[in-house]
Amino acid sequence: MRSDSAPGLSQSIFEDLADAAAKSKRLITRLYESPHAVQCVFRALPPIARLYVARIIYLPSNQEVSVDSFRQCLRRRQRAYDRHDSAILALKALHVLVEVETLVDGPGRKETRLQLNDKFAENLRRSVTYGVEPVFGGPCEDIEMVDVESREVVTKKMDEFSAAKLDRILNFLVESNGSNAPGGTVVQALAQVGILESKSIGLCITSSGFQFLLKDSFAQLWVLLRSIVNTQFRGEELDAWELIFKLSFACPGKEYRDPHLSKCQRELMAELHELGIVRLGEDATFRPTTVGVRLLTSASRIQSGPASTADASSMVKIAGEIEIFVETNFRVYAYTTSNFQTNLLALFTHMRYKLPSMVVGHLTRDAVRRALMSGITGDQIIGYLNAHAHPRMKRGVIPSNVSDEIRLWEAEQDRVQTTPGVLLSDFESQEAFEKVMSYAYDLGASVWSDRDRLKVIVAREAYGSVRGFMNSNDLH
Amino acid sequence: MRAPRGDFRVRAADDPPSLLVVILDVAALAWTDIAGDKATATLQSVIEQLLVFLNSFMLLHESNRICVILASPDGAQLVFPELSEPGSRCSDIDLVAEDNALDAATAGSGFTLHAEQTPLKLRDAVLAGVKEAFRAQEGEVASAPAPISTALATALCLHNRAKSIKSTRSSLSLGQGNGQANNDSGTCNGRILMLIASEDAPEQYVPVMNCIFSAQRMGVPLDSCIHGDKDSTYLQQAAYLTNGVCLRPNEFSTENPNVLIQILQTVFLTDRLNRDFLAMPTPRKVDFRASCMKTRQIIEDGYTCSVCLSTFATTVAKGAAMCPICSARFAITSRVKRRPPRP
Numbered sequence: 157m158r159s160d161s162a163p164g165l166s167q168s169i170f171e172d173l174a175d176a177a178a179k180s181k182r183l184i185t186r187l188y189e190s191p192h193a194v195q196c197v198f199r200a201l202p203p204i205a206r207l208y209v210a211r212i213i214y215l216p217s218n219q220e221v222s223v224d225s226f227r228q229c230l231r232r233r234q235r236a237y238d239r240h241d242s243a244i245l246a247l248k249a250l251h252v253l254v255e256v257e258t259l260v261d262g263p264g265r266k267e268t269r270l271q272l273n274d275k276f277a278e279n280l281r282r283s284v285t286y287g288v289e290p291v292f293g294g295p296c297e298d299i300e301m302v303d304v305e306s307r308e309v310v311t312k313k314m315d316e317f318s319a320a321k322l323d324r325i326l327n328f329l330v331e332s333n334g335s336n337a338p339g340g341t342v343v344q345a346l347a348q349v350g351i352l353e354s355k356s357i358g359l360c361i362t363s364s365g366f367q368f369l370l371k372d373s374f375a376q377l378w379v380l381l382r383s384i385v386n387t388q389f390r391g392e393e394l395d396a397w398e399l400i401f402k403l404s405f406a407c408p409g410k411e412y413r414d415p416h417l418s419k420c421q422r423e424l425m426a427e428l429h430e431l432g433i434v435r436l437g438e439d440a441t442f443r444p445t446t447v448g449v450r451l452l453t454s455a456s457r458i459q460s461g462p463a464s465t466a467d468a469s470s471m472v473k474i475a476g477e478i479e480i481f482v483e484t485n486f487r488v489y490a491y492t493t494s495n496f497q498t499n500l501l502a503l504f505t506h507m508r509y510k511l512p513s514m515v516v517g518h519l520t521r522d523a524v525r526r527a528l529m530s531g532i533t534g535d536q537i538i539g540y541l542n543a544h545a546h547p548r549m550k551r552g553v554i555p556s557n558v559s560d561e562i563r564l565w566e567a568e569q570d571r572v573q574t575t576p577g578v579l580l581s582d583f584e585s586q587e588a589f590e591k592v593m594s595y596a597y598d599l600g601a602s603v604w605s606d607r608d609r610l611k612v613i614v615a616r617e618a619y620g621s622v623r624g625f626m627n628s629n630d631l632h
Numbered sequence: 633m634r635a636p637r638g639d640f641r642v643r644a645a646d647d648p649p650s651l652l653v654v655i656l657d658v659a660a661l662a663w664t665d666i667a668g669d670k671a672t673a674t675l676q677s678v679i680e681q682l683l684v685f686l687n688s689f690m691l692l693h694e695s696n697r698i699c700v701i702l703a704s705p706d707g708a709q710l711v712f713p714e715l716s717e718p719g720s721r722c723s724d725i726d727l728v729a730e731d732n733a734l735d736a737a738t739a740g741s742g743f744t745l746h747a748e749q750t751p752l753k754l755r756d757a758v759l760a761g762v763k764e765a766f767r768a769q770e771g772e773v774a775s776a777p778a779p780i781s782t783a784l785a786t787a788l789c790l791h792n793r794a795k796s797i798k799s800t801r802s803s804l805s806l807g808q809g810n811g812q813a814n815n816d817s818g819t820c821n822g823r824i825l826m827l828i829a830s831e832d833a834p835e836q837y838v839p840v841m842n843c844i845f846s847a848q849r850m851g852v853p854l855d856s857c858i859h860g861d862k863d864s865t866y867l868q869q870a871a872y873l874t875n876g877v878c879l880r881p882n883e884f885s886t887e888n889p890n891v892l893i894q895i896l897q898t899v900f901l902t903d904r905l906n907r908d909f910l911a912m913p914t915p916r917k918v919d920f921r922a923s924c925m926k927t928r929q930i931i932e933d934g935y936t937c938s939v940c941l942s943t944f945a946t947t948v949a950k951g952a953a954m955c956p957i958c959s960a961r962f963a964i965t966s967r968v969k970r971r972p973p974r975p
Contacts, residue, residue: 195691203647203906210688211898229910236909284687286751404694407749453694 169382169397169452170200174249176393184251187394188275191288192401196452197250198280205243209252213277220256220269252276291402295410310409311446314435318447321432322373323496325380329361329369330499342430345383363531369500370540374454377431377447384427392420399424400452403434408446411437479546482554486519486561491546503527504537519558524565534566576616577603583610588631595625649695650821650903651794653787655828656682656758657859658704658765659778662829666860672766678859678892679758682827685896687751692901699790700758701783704765708783710790711761712754778830780866781839784854788843791822791852821904823876826856832864834928844870853907855900857881857892865919865930872918879913925957938962 177184187193198206212221223244230236247253253270282288325338329351346352351365368376381400389396399421406412417425429436433448478492478501488505491514492498498515501507504527505517528534541554553559583589589610596602601618605611614622625631656679657663660671667674690696700712824847844866847854853876856867863880871878881895902910921930924945934943940958953962 198691199694203903204909206692207902207906207910210692210901213688214893214897231909231911233909239909280691284684284691284751286687286755290749450694 168200168378169400170197170250172382173197173397174246177249177251181251183394185273185275187397188273188279190398190401191279191283192291192405193398194276194279195283196401196404197252197276199453201250201252202239202243202246204239205247205252208243208247209272209280212272213280220258220271222267222269291405292412292414293416295407295412314409314443314445315447317435318432318445321430322377322447323494325431326369326376326496327499329365330496330503338430341384341388341427342380345380345387348387349379349383351379361530363533366503366532366536370536370543373447374451377433377451380431381428381433381451385424388427389420389424395420396424403428403444403448404450404452406444406449408444408449411441411443413439413441415440478544480541480544481546481549482519482541482558484555484557486558488517488519490515490517490544500540503530504532519562521565524562525569528566528569534562537562575603577613578616578619579611579613580622581609581611583631586610591629592622592626592631596622646905647693648821648905649693649697650823651697651699651791652686652689653699653701653790653822653824654682654686655701655703655708655780655783655787655824655826656762657778657780657827657829658702658762659830660766660769661705662778662831662860666829675762677890678827679762681890681893681896683751683755683758684893685901686754688897689901690750692903697794698754699787700754700761701786702758702761702765703778703780703783704769705778706765706768707779708786709761709765710786712757714753714757778828779833779836780826780828780830781836781843783826784824784840784843784847787824788846788850788852791824791850794822795850822852823904824852824854825900826854826867827859828856828864828867829859831860831862832866834923834930837866837923837928838925840866840870844873848873853877853904857895857900863919865921868915868918869920872915875907877912878915 173184173187188197198209201209208226212219215221226244227237227240230240244253247270248255252273254273255268256271257266258269279288321338325342325346328338328343329346343352346365347354349364350362351368353362368379371379385393385396395418399417425434425436425442428434428448429442432445433451434442434444436442478490478494478497480491480501481489483489488501490497490501492501493513498507498510501515501517504519504524506520506523507515507517509516524534524537527537538554538559542552545552545554580592583592589607589612593602593605593612596612596614596618599618599621601615601622602612603615604613658675663671663675686698686700689698698712699710702709702711844854847870852874854867854870854874855876856864856871856878858864858867858878858880860880864878868878870876877899879895879899881891899913902912921932922934922943923929924931924934925942927945929945931943931945934945936943937955937958937960939960940955942955942957954960955962
């Protein structure tokens with residue numbers, strides 16, 4: 157699949173933080189005041205970087221260490237060195253490790269060594285030694301939900317709630333008839349990252365919008381959340397991120413009430429409700445959903461290919477399952493109950509039948525071309541079909557004749573180039589036609605001409621000068 | 633141009649959650665041997681450091697799972713995750729709940745994340761378990777060393793549980809007969825860490841070796857940290873055969889008990905995937921000597937039953953001998969001369 161062209165669609169919060177850290181060191185120091193932020197940053201580090209931090213966190217009096225001492229612990233293989241380099245880079249970018257100049261071996265000889273960020277180290281030590289208060293003052297209901305069944309019911313309800321919310325947003329994108337719009341500022345956020353574009357007929361989905369649709373659910377939510385925070389809460393990002401950091405340490409499904417939320421955090425809470433990350437209750441209470449709690453860590457990991465679905469524990473499917481068969485005769489059978497997935501598939505297939513648990517369609521030239529013209533690329537279509545291929549399908553990919561044909565249809569588009577032009581016809585004489593023709597030819601503006609029928613098309617931008625030439629020479 | 637920075641997106645496959653089963657030796661006699669009258673204080677400090685280490689482990693990955701088993705002379709007891717009281721195990725509902733708790737603890741279901749209370753629950757469970765174990769040992773005059781094999785077998789059962797749940801789950805989510813499940817079940821990222829104070833018990837040789845071989849087959853590394861003064865043959869071989877790490881930190885003593893945390897954080901926090909990149913301490917020397925199956929003594933030369941491969945320090949008897957393990961009969965006519973040891 158094509159790599160994401162729009163940077164807004166692939167950035168993670170930690171890249172944002174690293175950018176912010178590059179600009180101002182004060183900001184990142186303020187961020188590390190919060191133990192939850194520290195824990196989240198720690199979890200988002202590359203695996204080796206986490207172990208590095210764990211190794212030096214209990215060194216006496218925050219001793220500085222040289223990079224070489226880390227390097228010496230590696231096995232002598234290139235892959236180990238690569239990981240080491242990216243780990244050190246990440247640690248420095250997030251100011252977890254700061255460079256300090258220390259004197260070694262007498263005066264004059266200085267060496268750059270690394271030291272843990274004081275605040276970061278302090279808060280990390282606090283979080284492993286029972287020093288951190290529970291988030292949002294702990295859940296309201298002290299009573300543990302003793303019987304497993306009622307707990308499962310709550311969890312299931314919450315999952316359904318977040319699935320419904322995301323489903324609504326995605327359906328809004330694919331249906332694009334403007335009805336049933338999601339609440340809050342979600343639509344604005346979609347427009348801001350370039351997923352929706354206002355055209356004459358209203359809001360339309362763009363090419364990068366299709367990339368968005370093909371992402372996994374956590375990544376989708378993440379894009380929206382990031383956009384909302386960066387636009388609606390400009391200047392208060394730190395406050396907003398802190399709320400999200402805290403959420404990932406909450407207990408999914410439990411009821412919380414926190415009177416200490418700032419105004420901006422309360423506003424953000426309403427947006428999170430629309431995204432299905434928390435569920436607001438009566439009396440300023442809220443319940444975080446499983447999706448919300450997992451959001452931060454899942455969004456910072458790349459799920460690669462269909463193999464990762466095997467690890468069901470780390471993936472919560474929100475947007476509905478779909479399993480697709482594609483036959484060599486371009487027929488598509490898709491097992492799904494999700495409305496959204498059906499609509500998404502209908503963007504590039506000609507739908508024939510809809511059954512309770514299955515839809516049948518045809519990959520026709522017209523349907524695929526319609527999709528191609530609205531900005532989806534052929535590779536995206538093939539990628540989508542492959543990613544959701546039914547496990548029983550041979551080799552897990554769609555037949556090669558189908559994927560080749562989709563690519564050919566895509567190439568077909570490039571065969572025709574359009575140049576806006578103006579048709580000049582009904583010349584009085586052959587002579588007049590020849591003169592205009594040669595003038596246009598000299599300008600390089602003649603797009604097409606037919607001597608027999610005395611017709612010529614000139615490029616639109618050159619039409620003015622051709623018109624002027626015709627008027628001055630009185631040619632018609 | 634932007635300054636270069638690390639790639640913060642980690643591929644999920646490179647960062648799998650792991651399951652850590654900790655076996656803590658709580659034999660009062662062994663700790664008294666090591667620390668004298670300061671035994672309780674030493675054990676206390678070991679537990680405190682172990683808990684910090686476990687909290688760091690939970691912080692490493694949001695889906696990391698922990699089980700703690702206490703090995704006391706009375707047997708092995710799983711103290712975390714907490715199950716229902718042993719007395720009330722009559723009804724079916726409790727068994728189901730217990731099953732669910734175990735499933736969640738080993739394989740992690742959709743919603744088992746580390747809630748904030750987990751570290752607190754873990755601390756309470758471990759401390760209560762240790763107290764209980766010590767009270768049980770009080771009355772006994774000569775308490776035996778802790779049976780490592782029982783604890784090891786329990787730990788392996790937990791790993792096996794995690795593995796089977798994982799493979800059924802992946803076959804469920806991917807449809808049947810995909811073959812994916814089989815590939816995936818091999819990569820259960822689990823470890824067993826043993827904190828041992830007791831010395832090797834000769835009568836444990838066979839069960840411990842059996843556990844080691846099953847761990848090797850399951851691909852579960854057996855790490856161990858020995859607090860006593862003597863090296864343990866069993867644990868060295870366990871680490872050697874399963875690609876684990878066996879350490880007997882010299883620095884560890886009653887005067888300076890706080891070095892344990894640094895060792896735990898540096899060596900034993902490293903999961904299986906990262907051991908490919910980070911160098912681990914290598915054993916100085918592994919004692920491969922086997923034990924005699926009859927006298928339970930460690931032997932350098934011995935006799936082997938050609939049927940069941942049991943080793944013995946001496947031949948059983950002249951004439952028609954019988955292997956005491958597999959009852960195979962041998963006609964031994966003369967004592968085989970031992971080859972003189974090579975210079």
